[in-house]
Amino acid sequence: MTQLITTLGPKRADELGMILAHEHVFVDLRTYDQPGYAQADAADVIELMAPELEKARAAGVTAIVECSAVGVGRRADILKAVSEATGFPLVVPTGIYREPWVPDWAHAATEEELREWMTGELTGEIEGSAVQAGWIKLSAGDDGLTASETNILRAAAGAGASTNAIIGSHTIQGWVVRDQLDIVEEAGYTPERFIWIHAQVEPDFELNLEMARRGAWIEYDGIGSEDSDDGFYVERIQRMLDAGFGDQVLLSHDRGWYDPAQPGGGTPRPFTYISEQFLPKLRAAGVEEETIRQLTHVNPFRAFSR
Numbered sequence: 001m002t003q004l005i006t007t008l009g010p011k012r013a014d015e016l017g018m019i020l021a022h023e024h025v026f027v028d029l030r031t032y033d034q035p036g037y038a039q040a041d042a043a044d045v046i047e048l049m050a051p052e053l054e055k056a057r058a059a060g061v062t063a064i065v066e067c068s069a070v071g072v073g074r075r076a077d078i079l080k081a082v083s084e085a086t087g088f089p090l091v092v093p094t095g096i097y098r099e100p101w102v103p104d105w106a107h108a109a110t111e112e113e114l115r116e117w118m119t120g121e122l123t124g125e126i127e128g129s130a131v132q133a134g135w136i137k138l139s140a141g142d143d144g145l146t147a148s149e150t151n152i153l154r155a156a157a158g159a160g161a162s163t164n165a166i167i168g169s170h171t172i173q174g175w176v177v178r179d180q181l182d183i184v185e186e187a188g189y190t191p192e193r194f195i196w197i198h199a200q201v202e203p204d205f206e207l208n209l210e211m212a213r214r215g216a217w218i219e220y221d222g223i224g225s226e227d228s229d230d231g232f233y234v235e236r237i238q239r240m241l242d243a244g245f246g247d248q249v250l251l252s253h254d255r256g257w258y259d260p261a262q263p264g265g266g267t268p269r270p271f272t273y274i275s276e277q278f279l280p281k282l283r284a285a286g287v288e289e290e291t292i293r294q295l296t297h298v299n300p301f302r303a304f305s306r
Protein backbone atom coordinates (compact mmCIF):
# COMPACT_ATOMS: atom_id res chain seq x y z
CA MET A 1 0.00 0.00 0.00
CA THR A 2 1.41 3.39 -0.95
CA GLN A 3 1.10 6.46 1.25
CA LEU A 4 1.52 10.19 0.76
CA ILE A 5 4.31 11.36 3.05
CA THR A 6 3.27 14.71 4.54
CA THR A 7 4.22 17.19 7.27
CA LEU A 8 1.55 15.49 9.40
CA GLY A 9 2.81 11.96 8.71
CA PRO A 10 1.89 9.38 6.08
CA LYS A 11 -1.66 9.50 4.66
CA ARG A 12 -3.57 6.75 2.87
CA ALA A 13 -5.66 7.41 -0.24
CA ASP A 14 -8.89 6.91 1.75
CA GLU A 15 -7.87 9.73 4.12
CA LEU A 16 -7.51 12.22 1.27
CA GLY A 17 -9.53 13.78 -1.53
CA MET A 18 -8.40 16.54 -3.87
CA ILE A 19 -4.65 17.17 -3.85
CA LEU A 20 -2.96 20.17 -5.49
CA ALA A 21 0.26 19.02 -7.16
CA HIS A 22 2.19 22.29 -7.35
CA GLU A 23 1.78 25.20 -4.95
CA HIS A 24 3.94 27.20 -2.55
CA VAL A 25 3.32 28.13 1.07
CA PHE A 26 6.80 29.63 1.45
CA VAL A 27 9.30 30.53 -1.27
CA ASP A 28 12.19 32.96 -1.66
CA LEU A 29 13.14 33.48 -5.29
CA ARG A 30 16.20 35.56 -4.42
CA THR A 31 19.50 33.69 -4.49
CA TYR A 32 20.86 32.34 -1.22
CA ASP A 33 23.62 34.99 -0.96
CA GLN A 34 21.06 37.80 -0.47
CA PRO A 35 20.61 39.28 3.03
CA GLY A 36 17.52 37.88 4.76
CA TYR A 37 17.27 35.00 2.30
CA ALA A 38 14.67 32.43 3.44
CA GLN A 39 14.34 34.16 6.82
CA ALA A 40 10.94 34.57 8.50
CA ASP A 41 9.21 33.93 11.81
CA ALA A 42 6.98 30.89 11.63
CA ALA A 43 4.27 32.88 13.46
CA ASP A 44 4.20 35.46 10.65
CA VAL A 45 3.95 32.75 7.98
CA ILE A 46 1.10 31.11 9.91
CA GLU A 47 -0.73 34.42 10.21
CA LEU A 48 -0.54 35.03 6.45
CA MET A 49 -0.98 31.49 5.11
CA ALA A 50 -3.31 29.72 7.58
CA PRO A 51 -6.38 31.56 6.20
CA GLU A 52 -5.37 30.50 2.66
CA LEU A 53 -5.15 26.85 3.72
CA GLU A 54 -8.53 27.16 5.47
CA LYS A 55 -10.04 28.52 2.24
CA ALA A 56 -8.46 25.66 0.29
CA ARG A 57 -9.90 23.13 2.73
CA ALA A 58 -13.35 24.71 2.40
CA ALA A 59 -12.98 24.33 -1.40
CA GLY A 60 -12.32 20.60 -1.04
CA VAL A 61 -8.51 20.52 -1.07
CA THR A 62 -7.13 17.95 1.37
CA ALA A 63 -3.35 18.21 0.78
CA ILE A 64 -0.94 20.48 -1.07
CA VAL A 65 2.41 19.59 -2.61
CA GLU A 66 4.92 22.31 -1.74
CA CYS A 67 7.37 22.82 -4.60
CA SER A 68 10.06 24.97 -3.01
CA ALA A 69 13.30 22.98 -3.25
CA VAL A 70 16.71 23.85 -1.85
CA GLY A 71 17.79 27.04 -3.62
CA VAL A 72 14.45 28.83 -3.43
CA GLY A 73 14.04 29.05 0.31
CA ARG A 74 12.91 25.62 1.39
CA ARG A 75 12.00 25.78 5.11
CA ALA A 76 10.63 22.45 6.27
CA ASP A 77 10.52 23.71 9.88
CA ILE A 78 8.21 26.60 8.93
CA LEU A 79 6.03 24.33 6.77
CA LYS A 80 5.67 21.95 9.70
CA ALA A 81 4.63 24.82 11.98
CA VAL A 82 2.01 25.97 9.45
CA SER A 83 0.68 22.41 9.14
CA GLU A 84 0.47 21.94 12.89
CA ALA A 85 -1.34 25.25 13.32
CA THR A 86 -3.92 24.38 10.65
CA GLY A 87 -4.06 20.58 10.62
CA PHE A 88 -3.38 20.88 6.89
CA PRO A 89 -0.89 18.38 5.38
CA LEU A 90 1.85 19.54 3.02
CA VAL A 91 4.19 17.37 0.95
CA VAL A 92 7.76 18.68 1.11
CA PRO A 93 10.55 17.91 -1.38
CA THR A 94 14.18 17.09 -1.21
CA GLY A 95 16.19 18.19 -4.25
CA ILE A 96 17.77 21.36 -5.62
CA TYR A 97 16.54 24.05 -8.00
CA ARG A 98 18.46 25.11 -11.15
CA GLU A 99 21.28 27.59 -11.80
CA PRO A 100 21.90 30.21 -10.45
CA TRP A 101 20.10 28.92 -7.33
CA VAL A 102 22.30 25.83 -6.91
CA PRO A 103 24.29 26.36 -3.67
CA ASP A 104 28.09 26.02 -3.51
CA TRP A 105 27.96 22.80 -1.49
CA ALA A 106 25.91 21.15 -4.23
CA HIS A 107 28.34 22.29 -6.94
CA ALA A 108 31.12 20.67 -4.93
CA ALA A 109 29.23 17.44 -4.22
CA THR A 110 29.64 14.23 -6.19
CA GLU A 111 26.65 12.38 -7.61
CA GLU A 112 27.00 9.80 -4.82
CA GLU A 113 27.03 12.48 -2.13
CA LEU A 114 23.94 14.14 -3.56
CA ARG A 115 22.17 10.78 -3.84
CA GLU A 116 22.94 9.95 -0.22
CA TRP A 117 21.74 13.37 0.92
CA MET A 118 18.43 12.99 -0.97
CA THR A 119 17.95 9.41 0.19
CA GLY A 120 18.60 10.51 3.78
CA GLU A 121 15.85 13.15 3.57
CA LEU A 122 13.43 10.76 1.83
CA THR A 123 13.88 8.06 4.46
CA GLY A 124 14.67 10.19 7.52
CA GLU A 125 14.06 13.90 8.02
CA ILE A 126 14.91 17.31 6.55
CA GLU A 127 17.40 19.41 8.54
CA GLY A 128 16.20 18.42 12.02
CA SER A 129 12.62 19.49 11.23
CA ALA A 130 11.06 16.06 11.87
CA VAL A 131 9.60 16.39 8.35
CA GLN A 132 10.29 13.48 6.00
CA ALA A 133 10.72 14.47 2.36
CA GLY A 134 7.88 13.16 0.20
CA TRP A 135 9.40 13.65 -3.25
CA ILE A 136 12.28 15.11 -5.26
CA LYS A 137 12.05 18.56 -6.88
CA LEU A 138 14.65 19.83 -9.30
CA SER A 139 14.94 21.94 -12.40
CA ALA A 140 16.74 22.40 -15.71
CA GLY A 141 18.08 25.49 -17.40
CA ASP A 142 15.96 26.89 -20.23
CA ASP A 143 18.74 26.19 -22.77
CA GLY A 144 19.54 22.67 -21.60
CA LEU A 145 21.00 20.95 -18.58
CA THR A 146 24.22 22.29 -17.05
CA ALA A 147 26.81 19.87 -15.64
CA SER A 148 25.62 20.41 -12.08
CA GLU A 149 21.94 20.06 -13.04
CA THR A 150 22.81 16.77 -14.74
CA ASN A 151 24.65 15.62 -11.63
CA ILE A 152 21.63 16.49 -9.48
CA LEU A 153 19.26 14.66 -11.84
CA ARG A 154 21.41 11.51 -11.91
CA ALA A 155 21.55 11.60 -8.10
CA ALA A 156 17.77 12.04 -7.99
CA ALA A 157 17.25 9.03 -10.26
CA GLY A 158 19.41 6.94 -7.94
CA ALA A 159 17.57 8.16 -4.83
CA GLY A 160 14.24 7.59 -6.58
CA ALA A 161 15.17 4.07 -7.62
CA SER A 162 15.79 3.08 -3.99
CA THR A 163 12.78 4.89 -2.43
CA ASN A 164 10.20 5.00 -5.27
CA ALA A 165 9.99 8.79 -4.76
CA ILE A 166 8.78 10.74 -7.76
CA ILE A 167 11.05 13.31 -9.43
CA GLY A 168 9.44 16.56 -10.59
CA SER A 169 11.36 18.98 -12.76
CA HIS A 170 10.65 22.61 -13.59
CA THR A 171 11.53 22.42 -17.29
CA ILE A 172 10.39 24.98 -19.82
CA GLN A 173 11.41 23.30 -23.08
CA GLY A 174 10.20 19.91 -24.25
CA TRP A 175 13.51 18.92 -25.85
CA VAL A 176 15.20 19.37 -22.47
CA VAL A 177 12.67 16.96 -20.91
CA ARG A 178 13.63 14.46 -23.62
CA ASP A 179 17.26 14.67 -22.41
CA GLN A 180 16.13 14.38 -18.79
CA LEU A 181 14.13 11.20 -19.46
CA ASP A 182 17.17 9.70 -21.23
CA ILE A 183 19.31 10.46 -18.16
CA VAL A 184 16.69 9.04 -15.77
CA GLU A 185 16.61 5.80 -17.78
CA GLU A 186 20.42 5.58 -18.03
CA ALA A 187 20.60 6.01 -14.26
CA GLY A 188 18.29 3.03 -13.75
CA TYR A 189 14.97 4.75 -12.97
CA THR A 190 11.80 5.15 -15.03
CA PRO A 191 10.00 8.04 -16.80
CA GLU A 192 6.84 6.81 -15.04
CA ARG A 193 8.29 8.37 -11.88
CA PHE A 194 9.05 11.72 -13.53
CA ILE A 195 6.78 14.79 -13.67
CA TRP A 196 7.25 17.42 -16.36
CA ILE A 197 6.41 20.53 -14.31
CA HIS A 198 5.14 23.56 -16.33
CA ALA A 199 4.41 21.39 -19.39
CA GLN A 200 1.89 24.04 -20.51
CA VAL A 201 4.74 26.46 -21.29
CA GLU A 202 5.98 24.27 -24.16
CA PRO A 203 4.08 25.61 -27.20
CA ASP A 204 4.41 22.36 -29.16
CA PHE A 205 1.72 20.05 -27.74
CA GLU A 206 3.29 17.17 -29.69
CA LEU A 207 6.19 17.26 -27.20
CA ASN A 208 3.72 16.91 -24.29
CA LEU A 209 2.41 13.81 -26.06
CA GLU A 210 5.89 12.42 -26.77
CA MET A 211 6.85 12.54 -23.08
CA ALA A 212 3.48 11.07 -22.05
CA ARG A 213 4.07 8.18 -24.46
CA ARG A 214 7.37 7.53 -22.71
CA GLY A 215 5.41 7.28 -19.45
CA ALA A 216 6.07 10.69 -17.87
CA TRP A 217 3.49 12.71 -15.95
CA ILE A 218 2.37 15.93 -17.68
CA GLU A 219 1.68 18.74 -15.20
CA TYR A 220 -0.46 21.74 -16.18
CA ASP A 221 0.20 24.00 -13.23
CA GLY A 222 -0.43 27.63 -14.12
CA ILE A 223 -4.22 27.43 -13.94
CA GLY A 224 -5.62 30.80 -12.89
CA SER A 225 -2.45 32.74 -13.65
CA GLU A 226 -2.83 36.26 -15.01
CA ASP A 227 -1.23 35.49 -18.36
CA SER A 228 -3.33 32.45 -19.25
CA ASP A 229 -6.92 31.75 -20.12
CA ASP A 230 -8.90 28.78 -18.96
CA GLY A 231 -9.78 27.79 -22.51
CA PHE A 232 -6.13 26.99 -23.23
CA TYR A 233 -5.97 24.58 -20.27
CA VAL A 234 -9.35 23.01 -21.07
CA GLU A 235 -8.12 22.32 -24.60
CA ARG A 236 -4.76 20.82 -23.53
CA ILE A 237 -6.50 18.59 -20.97
CA GLN A 238 -9.07 17.41 -23.50
CA ARG A 239 -6.35 16.61 -26.03
CA MET A 240 -4.51 14.54 -23.40
CA LEU A 241 -7.75 12.74 -22.52
CA ASP A 242 -8.48 12.08 -26.20
CA ALA A 243 -4.99 10.61 -26.62
CA GLY A 244 -5.62 8.23 -23.72
CA PHE A 245 -3.30 9.88 -21.16
CA GLY A 246 -5.91 10.97 -18.61
CA ASP A 247 -4.12 8.94 -15.95
CA GLN A 248 -0.85 10.89 -16.42
CA VAL A 249 -2.11 14.49 -16.09
CA LEU A 250 -1.70 16.68 -12.99
CA LEU A 251 -3.37 20.07 -12.37
CA SER A 252 -2.38 22.95 -10.10
CA HIS A 253 -2.11 26.77 -9.76
CA ASP A 254 1.53 27.43 -8.77
CA ARG A 255 0.13 29.97 -6.31
CA GLY A 256 0.62 31.14 -2.74
CA TRP A 257 2.86 32.25 -0.88
CA TYR A 258 4.74 33.90 1.95
CA ASP A 259 7.65 35.77 0.33
CA PRO A 260 10.41 36.86 2.75
CA ALA A 261 11.51 39.48 0.17
CA GLN A 262 8.19 41.36 0.61
CA PRO A 263 7.06 43.37 3.65
CA GLY A 264 4.85 41.09 5.76
CA GLY A 265 5.39 38.27 3.26
CA GLY A 266 3.44 40.01 0.49
CA THR A 267 -0.09 39.16 -0.68
CA PRO A 268 -0.79 35.48 -1.30
CA ARG A 269 -3.01 34.30 -4.15
CA PRO A 270 -5.65 31.75 -3.15
CA PHE A 271 -5.48 27.99 -3.78
CA THR A 272 -9.19 27.88 -4.68
CA TYR A 273 -9.35 28.90 -8.36
CA ILE A 274 -9.38 25.35 -9.72
CA SER A 275 -12.20 24.23 -7.40
CA GLU A 276 -14.31 27.34 -7.77
CA GLN A 277 -13.66 28.61 -11.29
CA PHE A 278 -11.84 26.06 -13.43
CA LEU A 279 -13.51 22.72 -12.73
CA PRO A 280 -16.97 24.12 -13.59
CA LYS A 281 -15.55 25.07 -17.00
CA LEU A 282 -14.08 21.59 -17.44
CA ARG A 283 -17.51 20.11 -16.62
CA ALA A 284 -19.20 22.50 -19.02
CA ALA A 285 -16.80 21.31 -21.74
CA GLY A 286 -18.16 17.79 -21.25
CA VAL A 287 -15.51 16.22 -19.00
CA GLU A 288 -17.23 13.63 -16.81
CA GLU A 289 -17.22 13.70 -13.02
CA GLU A 290 -15.29 10.43 -12.87
CA THR A 291 -12.51 11.93 -15.03
CA ILE A 292 -12.41 15.10 -12.91
CA ARG A 293 -12.00 12.94 -9.84
CA GLN A 294 -9.16 11.11 -11.58
CA LEU A 295 -7.38 14.37 -12.44
CA THR A 296 -7.76 15.96 -9.00
CA HIS A 297 -7.80 13.04 -6.53
CA VAL A 298 -6.48 9.80 -8.02
CA ASN A 299 -3.62 11.07 -10.19
CA PRO A 300 -1.85 13.29 -7.63
CA PHE A 301 -2.07 10.59 -4.99
CA ARG A 302 -0.66 7.98 -7.37
CA ALA A 303 2.12 10.33 -8.52
CA PHE A 304 3.34 11.49 -5.10
CA SER A 305 2.61 8.49 -2.87
CA ARG A 306 5.13 5.73 -2.40
Ligand SMILES: [Zn+2]
Nearest residue numbers: 022024067254
Ligand atom coordinates in the same frame (compact mmCIF):
# COMPACT_ATOMS: atom_id res chain seq x y z
ZN1 LIG B 1 6.25 26.70 -8.54
